[in-house]
Amino acid sequence: LFRLTGRLSFGHAVFWALGAYWAGIAITRWNLGFWPLLGGAVGLGFVGGLIVAVPTMRTRGFSFLIVTFALADLVSIIATNLTGLTGGTNGLTAIAEPGSILGFSITTQNSLYELVVVIGVILLGLLWLFERSNFGRRLSTVRENPPLAQSLGLNLFVHEVAALVLSAVVVAIAGMLYFYQASAVAPPVFTGAATVPIALMVVLGGGRSIFGPV
Secondary structure (H helix, E strand, O other), X not given: OHHHHOOOOOOOHHHHHHHHHHHHHHHHHHOOOHHHHHHHHHHHHHXXXXXXXXXXXXXXXXXXXXXXXXXXXXXXXXXXXXXXXXXXXXXXXXXXXXXXXXXXXXXXXXXXXXXXXHHHHHHHHHHHHHHOXXXXXXXXXXXXXXXXXXXXXXXXXXXHHHHHHHHHHHHHHHHHHXXXXXXXXXXXXXXXXXXXXXXXXXXXXXXXXXXXXX
């Protein structure tokens, strides 16, 4: 989001939580496999991104930071109180293994790490291609020179919402993978404060570089 729009968000713990809790609930209740979990994470990230983007993208600057930070804390509070669904303060735990994916057995921490690396490379490649698409170039114009973008007939709000939704999908996938790695999920992990170190990685790594924060 920061790279595409120049907006720094403290609220992406919302989508991280969506992906992680989706994986936790789906595994503990329905014992779903990797592909349904991945599809669900993408869908929840898309819908959650839209719900969050429509109101928050109407704010700017410090107001945007405060709103997104508050949303992350709100989700943590909701997860704490939905005891029947999320396990409350105790969270959810399960021995989670992706199993066999495309003929490869993912049953150890080393093989899970390799899976995360592969998915990360694929997502980085897709983002790289997206930035070089027509829509990506329009987003660059919106970020660099909003008045020029408006004069060209570009809808700033729509383009920024699309960028947030895209980032939400990526983070929801990361949340799903997090549950595989930790085999547990609990509300304290998903507060606004927990997002601050990630935001610092983005800023220090270079907001204009895909690989810098990595």
